[in-house]
Amino acid sequence: MIDEQGILSRRFDVKVVPNGVLLDEAGTIRWAKFGGFSIDNPEDVAVVERFLAGEDLEPSPQRDPPYVLGPLERELVATKLRLGRVLLDAGRTAEAVAAWREALRLDPENFLIRKQIWVAEHPERFFPTIDFPWQQEQLAAERARELAEGICGPDGCPVPAALMGNASPARGAAG
Amino acid sequence: MSDTARVGAPFSLPLLPTLDGAAWDSEALRGTKVLLFMWGSW
Numbered sequence: 206m207i208d209e210q211g212i213l214s215r216r217f218d219v220k221v222v223p224n225g226v227l228l229d230e231a232g233t234i235r236w237a238k239f240g241g242f243s244i245d246n247p248e249d250v251a252v253v254e255r256f257l258a259g260e261d262l263e264p265s266p267q268r269d270p271p272y273v274l275g276p277l278e279r280e281l282v283a284t285k286l287r288l289g290r291v292l293l294d295a296g297r298t299a300e301a302v303a304a305w306r307e308a309l310r311l312d313p314e315n316f317l318i319r320k321q322i323w324v325a326e327h328p329e330r331f332f333p334t335i336d337f338p339w340q341q342e343q344l345a346a347e348r349a350r351e352l353a354e355g356i357c358g359p360d361g362c363p364v365p366a367a368l369m370g371n372a373s374p375a376r377g378a379a380g
Numbered sequence: 381m382s383d384t385a386r387v388g389a390p391f392s393l394p395l396l397p398t399l400d401g402a403a404w405d406s407e408a409l410r411g412t413k414v415l416l417f418m419w420g421s422w
Contacts, residue, residue, distance in 0.1 A: 206396040206404055213393075213418055216385050226391075226416040232406055234391045242417070253415055265387050320422040331422055 211286055211317065215279070220270070220315040225249060227256050236262045271314045271361050282308045286318065298325055313351055313362035319344075
């Protein structure tokens with residue numbers, strides 16, 4: 206399935222891929238691993254095989270998000286992502302990227318948004334092959350800029366002020 | 381966060397297109413076990 210609107214990432218509140226989710230015959234979510242799921246990982250394969258065999262599953266890996274956005278911020282991020290997609294489809298790439306950068310400012314640990322921007326701005330780094338060393342350099346440069354702009358602090362992203370005071374830090378809150 | 385999918389909760393998937401021109405949603409997947417693999421081409 207192709208999810209250009211990011212419906213799944215929003216529904217699962219994920220900021221990275223690859224992810225694996227197991228659904229039973231009734232459509233109930235039985236197990237999920239967010240970040241690092243791989244069919245090349247024997248442990249992940251073993252979970253899938255136990256699931257297919259109808260055996261009990263171990264608890265899903267614990268999620269450890271760097272922060273939790275509030276409802277308003279989540280809606281703003283989703284709206285800006287949709288706006289960017291409309292602009293991109295209209296051939297207005299620079300405006301699309303601007304909308305996505307606003308979304309990334311609200312959700313700076315969201316690598317789905319960050320990489321979407323990179324692909325739009327630097328397609329030559331992704332096609333025909335993905336330049337992963339470039340991604341590391343780009344990330345370091347952007348992190349430095351976000352630190353300088355106050356979007357991120359020394360303990361991570363985003364600092365509460367960057368979220369208009371409406372986010373709920375999941376950890377590392379300084380009170 | 382109320383619309384966030386969680387383990388133990390029912391999963392609802394809207395109609396999404398596939399590479400071969402088809403489209404699937406939650407109802408199309410009902411009745412079978414599914415591995416939902418989320419991946420990006422970057």
